[in-house]
Amino acid sequence: MRTNFDFTPYRRSTVGFDRLFNLLEAGAREDDGHPPFDILKDGEGSYRITIALAGFRPEEIEVVAQQNQLVVTGKPSEEAARGTHIHRGIATRSFERRFQLADFVEAGEATFANGLLSIALKRVVPEAMKPRKIAIAGSSSAARIEAPRDQAREAA
Incomplete structure (x- = not known):
């Protein structure tokens, strides 16, 4: 189907x-749901994406911000597979997670601590795109519009 x-x-x-x-x-x-992630609204126009990456080291993770897209990729190194596992419950397979970002949302600092990758996002609207108030100029008396003078009328 x-x-x-x-x-x-x-x-x-x-x-x-x-x-x-x-x-x-x-x-x-x-979406297979790997790796799991949270999206948190920190404040007005600021967000944070937190991705659970147990078993990965910071050098095995790549974060790339492109136009309206954030791509997080993880590739475990070969030396991480040392020894014989009796049970493997921590998923350390390669992954690529993509996030669509709204217009004017920029990725900021990325931190990795306790198996969690945290990426700060901020909405930055350019000054030219922000609404601005336009003052209305006026005069105290209404302006008078006069038509061109008719020579025949002036001669009379």
């Missing part, structure tokens, strides 16, 4: 909505 929706007919009749359809298709993809 096919569970995803095909947007091809809509792509043929629309122009400029490619990003919207890509976002819808990306959201429809199945």
Whole structure:
């Protein structure tokens, strides 16, 4: 049974909505839930993503911020597989986790402590995009509009 929706007919009749359809298709993809993560709102316009990465070291993790996207990738090193495991319950397999960021959201500092990777996000709206109040100028008396003088009327 096919569970995803095909947007091809809509792509043929629309122009400029490619990003919207890509976002819808990306959201429809199945997610295995690895690694688990939390998204926390710290304050007005500031957020924090916390990803549980037990068994990884900071040098095995890569965080890349692109245009409206944050990509976190983890690749365990070969030396981490030393010894013979009797039971392996900590998932240290390679992963790639992608987060779609809203417009003007920028990734900040990333910290790794106690098996948790924490990435600060902040919404930074440029001054040109912020609403601004425009003063209305006016005069105390209404301005008078006069038509050009008619020479025949002045001669009379």
